[in-house]
Amino acid sequence: xxxxxxxxxxLSASVGERVTLSCRASQNINKYLDWYQQxxxxxxxxxxxxxxxxxxxxxxxxxxxxxGTDYTLTISSLQPEDVATYFCLQRNSWPLTFGSGTKLExx
Amino acid sequence: EVQxxxxxxxxxxxxxxxxxxxAASGFTFSDYNMAWVRQAPTKGLxxxxxxxxxxxNTHYGDSVKGRFxxxxxxxxxxxxxxxxxxxxxxxxxxxxxxxxxxxDAWGQGASVTVSS
Numbered sequence: 001x002x003x004x005x006x007x008x009x010x011l012s013a014s015v016g017e018r019v020t021l022s023c024r025a026s027q028n029i030n031k032y033l034d035w036y037q038q039x040x041x042x043x044x045x046x047x048x049x050x051x052x053x054x055x056x057x058x059x060x061x062x063x064x065x066x067x068g069t070d071y072t073l074t075i076s077s078l079q080p081e082d083v084a085t086y087f088c089l090q091r092n093s094w095p096l097t098f099g100s101g102t103k104l105e106x107x
Numbered sequence: 108e109v110q111x112x113x114x115x116x117x118x119x120x121x122x123x124x125x126x127x128x129x130a131a132s133g134f135t136f137s138d139y140n141m142a143w144v145r146q147a148p149t150k151g152l153x154x155x156x157x158x159x160x161x162x163x164n165t166h167y168g169d170s171v172k173g174r175f176x177x178x179x180x181x182x183x184x185x186x187x188x189x190x191x192x193x194x195x196x197x198x199x200x201x202x203x204x205x206x207x208x209x210x211d212a213w214g215q216g217a218s219v220t221v222s223s
Contacts, residue, residue, distance in 0.1 A: 001169065034209045034210070036152070036210070038152075043202055043213040043214065043215055043216055044144075044152060044202070044210075044213055045213070046209055046210060046211045046212075049207075049209035049211075050209070055209075055211060087151060087152050089152075089154070089210070091208050091209070094166045095154060095166070095167075095168045095169060096142075096154040096157070096168075097154065098151060098152040098153065098154065099151070100151045101151045101152075
């Protein structure tokens with residue numbers, strides 16, 4: 001099974017700051033990497049699919065990049081409504097595996 | 108508007124069975140693969156199972172293989188998860204998701220508690 005390691009597990013940043021979240025796979029996942037946002041008490045929501053494709057309705061301050069085993073979610077200017085836990089998901093091979101999440105808070 | 112509504116959760120004793128349902132609306136259900144994802148209390152997300160749009164292909168996570176069965180009724184636009192031989196570690200909120208293959212729509216979740 002492919003293991004997904006997210007870092008950091010917790011991040012505190014200021015409004016307006018550029019934020020970078022990382023996800024590392026235990027083997028090449030060929031850019032089949034999605035990012036999901038989960039706010040407290042809510043269902044997860046798709047942000048980015050296939051590494052760098054912004055899902056419909058997601059603000060352009062969110063972007064994704066990466067290849068091989070290393071992937072990044074960037075928020076160009078952190079907003080208060082971005083407080084959430086962010087999960088990556090690899091879809092390169094079965095079983096699908098999520099990272100353990102990065103909890104993002106406002107400083 | 109795409110809507111996914113789970114039902115069938117509740118409290119169940121270890122070793123017993125439970126069946127979850129997910130009613131879909133706002134899209135042509137039979138055109139899409141579907142999935143179940145769960146989240147134990149205060150934990151992360153865990154993919155449980157996926158099924159192809161026609162129902163002929165299924166995949167399961169290692170922790171549920173042989174105990175859980177995913178199925179669908181395209182005429183009723185409904186996804187199911189039959190959960191047998193339940194264990195305390197199956198306690199979680201279970202989400203159904205449209206599996207594009209990215210999971211672009213999610214239900215609000217159904218809570219399952221396995222306890223004596």
